[in-house]
Amino acid sequence: MDGDAPVIAPELQVSRWFNTTEPITLPSLRGRVVLLHAFQMLCPACVSHGLPQAQRVHRLFPREQVAVVGLHTVFEHHAAMGPDALAAFIHEYRWPFPIGVDLPAPQGGVPTTMGQLALRGTPSLVLLDREGAVRMHHFGAVDDLALGAVIGQLLAEPA
Amino acid sequence: MDGDAPVIAPELQVSRWFNTTEPITLPSLRGRVVLLHAFQMLCPACVSHGLPQAQRVHRLFPREQVAVVGLHTVFEHHAAMGPDALAAFIHEYRWPFPIGVDLPAPQGGVPTTMGQLALRGTPSLVLLDREGAVRMHHFGAVDDLALGAVIGQLLAEPA
Amino acid sequence: MDGDAPVIAPELQVSRWFNTTEPITLPSLRGRVVLLHAFQMLCPACVSHGLPQAQRVHRLFPREQVAVVGLHTVFEHHAAMGPDALAAFIHEYRWPFPIGVDLPAPQGGVPTTMGQLALRGTPSLVLLDREGAVRMHHFGAVDDLALGAVIGQLLAEPA
Amino acid sequence: MDGDAPVIAPELQVSRWFNTTEPITLPSLRGRVVLLHAFQMLCPACVSHGLPQAQRVHRLFPREQVAVVGLHTVFEHHAAMGPDALAAFIHEYRWPFPIGVDLPAPQGGVPTTMGQLALRGTPSLVLLDREGAVRMHHFGAVDDLALGAVIGQLLAEPA
Numbered sequence: 001m002d003g004d005a006p007v008i009a010p011e012l013q014v015s016r017w018f019n020t021t022e023p024i025t026l027p028s029l030r031g032r033v034v035l036l037h038a039f040q041m042l043c044p045a046c047v048s049h050g051l052p053q054a055q056r057v058h059r060l061f062p063r064e065q066v067a068v069v070g071l072h073t074v075f076e077h078h079a080a081m082g083p084d085a086l087a088a089f090i091h092e093y094r095w096p097f098p099i100g101v102d103l104p105a106p107q108g109g110v111p112t113t114m115g116q117l118a119l120r121g122t123p124s125l126v127l128l129d130r131e132g133a134v135r136m137h138h139f140g141a142v143d144d145l146a147l148g149a150v151i152g153q154l155l156a157e158p159a
Numbered sequence: 160m161d162g163d164a165p166v167i168a169p170e171l172q173v174s175r176w177f178n179t180t181e182p183i184t185l186p187s188l189r190g191r192v193v194l195l196h197a198f199q200m201l202c203p204a205c206v207s208h209g210l211p212q213a214q215r216v217h218r219l220f221p222r223e224q225v226a227v228v229g230l231h232t233v234f235e236h237h238a239a240m241g242p243d244a245l246a247a248f249i250h251e252y253r254w255p256f257p258i259g260v261d262l263p264a265p266q267g268g269v270p271t272t273m274g275q276l277a278l279r280g281t282p283s284l285v286l287l288d289r290e291g292a293v294r295m296h297h298f299g300a301v302d303d304l305a306l307g308a309v310i311g312q313l314l315a316e317p318a
Numbered sequence: 319m320d321g322d323a324p325v326i327a328p329e330l331q332v333s334r335w336f337n338t339t340e341p342i343t344l345p346s347l348r349g350r351v352v353l354l355h356a357f358q359m360l361c362p363a364c365v366s367h368g369l370p371q372a373q374r375v376h377r378l379f380p381r382e383q384v385a386v387v388g389l390h391t392v393f394e395h396h397a398a399m400g401p402d403a404l405a406a407f408i409h410e411y412r413w414p415f416p417i418g419v420d421l422p423a424p425q426g427g428v429p430t431t432m433g434q435l436a437l438r439g440t441p442s443l444v445l446l447d448r449e450g451a452v453r454m455h456h457f458g459a460v461d462d463l464a465l466g467a468v469i470g471q472l473l474a475e476p477a
Numbered sequence: 478m479d480g481d482a483p484v485i486a487p488e489l490q491v492s493r494w495f496n497t498t499e500p501i502t503l504p505s506l507r508g509r510v511v512l513l514h515a516f517q518m519l520c521p522a523c524v525s526h527g528l529p530q531a532q533r534v535h536r537l538f539p540r541e542q543v544a545v546v547g548l549h550t551v552f553e554h555h556a557a558m559g560p561d562a563l564a565a566f567i568h569e570y571r572w573p574f575p576i577g578v579d580l581p582a583p584q585g586g587v588p589t590t591m592g593q594l595a596l597r598g599t600p601s602l603v604l605l606d607r608e609g610a611v612r613m614h615h616f617g618a619v620d621d622l623a624l625g626a627v628i629g630q631l632l633a634e635p636a
Contacts, residue, residue, distance in 0.1 A: 042244075042251045047206060056463055077247035085201075085239035092201045092236075145374055148466020149473070156474030215622055304533055307625020308632070315633030360562075360569045365524060395565035403519075403557035410519045410554075 006133035009036075009126065012071065013112040014100035016083050018090050024069060024098055026132050033066045033154045034128040038073045038102075038114060041081050041089040043122045049141050050123030051095060056144065057151070058097045065155060070099035073114040073122060078104075127151065130159045165292035168195075168285065171230065172271040173259030175242050177249050183228060183257055185291055192225045192313045193287040197232045197261075197273060200240050200248040202281045208300050209282030210254060215303070216310070217256045224314060229258035232273040232281060237263075286310065289318045324451035327354075327444065330389065331430040332418030334401050336408050342387060342416055344450050351384045351472045352446040356391045356420075356432060359399050359407040361440045367459050368441030369413060374462070375469070376415045383473060388417035391432040391440060396422075445469065448477045483610035486513075486603065489548065490589040491577035493560050495567050501546060501575055503609055510543045510631045511605035515550045515579075515591060518558050518566040520599045526618050527600030528572060533621070534628070535574045542632060547576035550591040550599060555581070604628065607636045 009026055017023055026034070037054040039046035051070070058068040074081045083101050090099060102111035117126060120139040127136035127150060136150050168185055176182055185193070196213040198205035210229070217227040233240045242260050249258060261270035276285060279298040286295035286309060295309050327344055335341055344352070355372040357364035369388070376386040392399045401419050408417060420429035435444060438457040445454035445468060454468050486503055494500055503511070514531040516523035528547070535545040551558045560578050567576060579588035594603060597616040604613035604627060613627050 042247050044252050053463075056461075060461075060463055060467070077244075077251075080244035080247040085236075085244060088201055088236035088239040093203050143374075143378075144462035145371075145378055145466040148463040149378070149470035152467035152470020152472075153474045154470075155467070156471045212622075215620075219620075219622055219626070302533075302537075303621035304530075304537055304625040307622040308537070308629035311626035311629020311631075312633045313629075314626070315630045360565055362570050395562075395569075398562035398565040403554075403562060406519055406554035406557040411521050 006129070006135055008132050009128050009134050010113070010116040012036075012069070012100060013103040013116070014071075015103045016101045018087065018099045018101075019096065020098035024100065026128070029067045029069075029128075030132055031130050031159045032064065033061075033130060033151055034132075035066065035068045035151070036071055036117075036126040036128070037068065038071045038117075038119050038122055038124040038126070040074055040076070040122045041072065041086055042077060045141060046123040047093075050125070051093070053142075053144065053147065054125075055096060057147070061151070061155075066151060068097040070095065070097055071102050071113060072099060073102040073111050073119065073124075074104070075110045075114065075122075078108065127154065129154045129157060165288070165294055167291045168287050168293050169272070169275040171195075171228070171259055172262040172275070173230075174262045175260045177246065177258045178255065179257035183259065185287070188226045188228075188287075189291055190289050190318045191223065192220075192289060192310055193291075194225065194227045194310070195230055195276075195285040195287070196227065197230045197276075197278050197281055197283040197285070199233055199235070199281045200231065200245055201236060204300060205282040206252075209284070210252070212301075212303065212306065213284075214255060216306070220310070220314075225310060227256040229254065229256055230261050230272060231258060232261040232270050232278065232283075233263070234269045234273065234281075237267065286313065288313045288316060324447070324453055326450045327446050327452050328431070328434040330354075330387070330418055331421040331434070332389075333421045334419045336405065336417045337414065338416035342418065344446070347385045347387075347446075348450055349448050349477045350382065351379075351448060351469055352450075353384065353386045353469070354389055354435075354444040354446070355386065356389045356435075356437050356440055356442040356444070358392055358394070358440045359390065359404055360395060363459060364441040365411075368443070369411070371460075371462065371465065372443075373414060375465070379469070379473075384469060386415040388413065388415055389420050389431060390417060391420040391429050391437065391442075392422070393428045393432065393440075396426065445472065447472045447475060483606070483612055485609045486605050486611050487590070487593040489513075489546070489577055490580040490593070491548075492580045493578045495564065495576045496573065497575035501577065503605070506544045506546075506605075507609055508607050508636045509541065510538075510607060510628055511609075512543065512545045512628070513548055513594075513603040513605070514545065515548045515594075515596050515599055515601040515603070517551055517553070517599045518549065518563055519554060522618065523600040524570075527602070528570070530619075530621065530624065531602075532573060534624070538628070538632075543628060545574040547572065547574055548579050548590060549576060550579040550588050550596065550601075551581070552587045552591065552599075555585065604631065606631045606634060 102113045124139045261272045283298045288294045420431045442457045447453050579590045601616045606612050
């Protein structure tokens with residue numbers, strides 16, 4: 001967590017959802033700590049580290065305390081990572097948390113939410129506090145102990 | 160290695176090759192021990208175990224002694240695992256050994272070489288001796304020590 | 319963290335200290351979160367899991383926020399795990415945090431601090447809040463994410 | 478395996494055996510491939526890598542084909558690694574293969590068998606072929622694939 005004044009995260013721009021019957025909006029998650037995990041299905045560090053870590057977070061904390069949301073932020077190999085390929089990937093790996101497809105930008109390249117959150121690549125994780133403010137923003141691997149400590153600190157804040 | 164009389168492996172039926180300038184034929188590998196690794200790019204155990212193990216074999220043994228060949232045996236989620244998606248997967252993971260796309264069967268389902276080799280699923284590995292005979296045939300994970308021992312025994316046989 | 323009213327941890331009873339020039343008392347650590355890691359040098363799970371985890375905690379958090387203290391709670395194989403053997407063990411593994419030898423009980427068996435803390439075996443970890451109260455008490459392995467979350471919550475409490 | 482002419486290994490000089498009812502002599506193991514694993518109980522790489530690997534070899538291969546023998550080659554911290562401490566270590570870790578205490582040298586320092594085998598430190602492994610000749614001699618970690626390959630090659634040689 002850095003010293004900047006936290007800003008409320010921009011709304012997720014998602015073209016298709018998986019593992020949820022209703023589209024997810026950030027305001028609907030107010031009151032909970034939110035872990036947004038941005039990944040690409042063909043990104044090796046996402047598959048070996050980021051997604052399994054998001055799954056551990058999803059399993060460890062009560063759902064009403066911590067919400068885990070995956071965001072498929074495709075910025076390369078678009079043809080290989082379309083929504084149907086993602087559906088097969090989610091099915092094979094049995095990722096249990098909601099995953100949204102980040103809305104492609106009109107000109108291609110970095111998709112919409114990824115751009116608005118200023119993510120630098122995948123895997124990235126963004127932690128929101130109970131009020132929806134961005135409190136951690138990380139590109140690359142974070143170890144579990146450090147991630148757990150930040151989640152614990154955010155959980156200790158009043159809703 | 161079982162007690163059956165070894166049979167010469169049927170020729171690979173490949174519709175497209177990656178990581179090689181020339182199509183690979185089994186007769187061209189005579190004199191070497193051959194590790195065929197059959198995988199699907201969206202098969203979790205292939206990505207976490209089988210392909211990294213094939214890569215370790217590729218790196219450990221001299222090329223003129225042991226040849227590693229990947230075989231993309233797609234039998235499900237065909238639309239998500241076409242040759243272009245495979246190209247992106249190979250690029251992102253930097254698999255260094257030759258990989259062939261197993262020729263799809265006319266009616267879909269199990270592809271041609273996979274059927275001829277009677278593979279039961281992915282990951283599977285098939286070891287050929289210096290004469291091209293099938294000496295090990297395994298579906299699922301094999302640990303490195305056991306795989307190394309069989310390769311070592313095959314290497315000890317005269318060419 | 320359970321629902322019982324937290325109690326102030328009893329003082330450490332230590333016959334010899336390593337990795338510190340001064341004996342450590344719990345009151346001297348007030349204001350910090352304290353991780354007490356109880357181990358035996360010949361306990362496999364302590365060596366493979368507990369001590370490396372204590373080391374990660376020691377490295378991750380600022381010293382003035384989190385204090386890690388090892389406690390050698392020998393309750394079996396006393397002759398093999400005396401202070402000189404412990405000194406060799408600490409030297410070889412380069413454990414970087416202070417470690418105290420739990421004062422042997424007059425009749426042997428469970429040593430003094432281990433008894434007062436009601437620890438059931440090794441590895442055990444005990445977390446104290448900034449006021450010295452016991453807030454977590456665990457026998458066996460805890461994963462890093464869960465441990466990090468509790469430390470984070472304790473860090474969020476006012477000193 | 479190097480290109481030197483292999484030499485018959487010198488006999489083990491052992492002051493005390495564990496996990497065997499009879500002292501083990503190298504001539505009694507003729508006809509089998511032998512893995513000698515030299516370790517110290519307080520050597521971190523022995524505990525995390527070498528001994529578990531020796532255990533995997535012990536479990537994988539039939540006993541009448543491959544014999545695993547541990548050798549406790551204490552050359553430092555002698556007081557902390559005496560035979561009674563070793564007994565506790567073997568008990569706690571449940572090492573399943575025979576382990577001998579290398580006979581201490583009269584003047585201390587490197588023990589007898591370790592000196593005769595010219596081992597440079599721990600962990601070290603020495604592989605003997607079915608005739609008792611030294612075929613591999615390695616200080617430090619060897620990965621399972623490479624070790625398996627050498628064992629496989631030695632197994633392929635006639636008894």
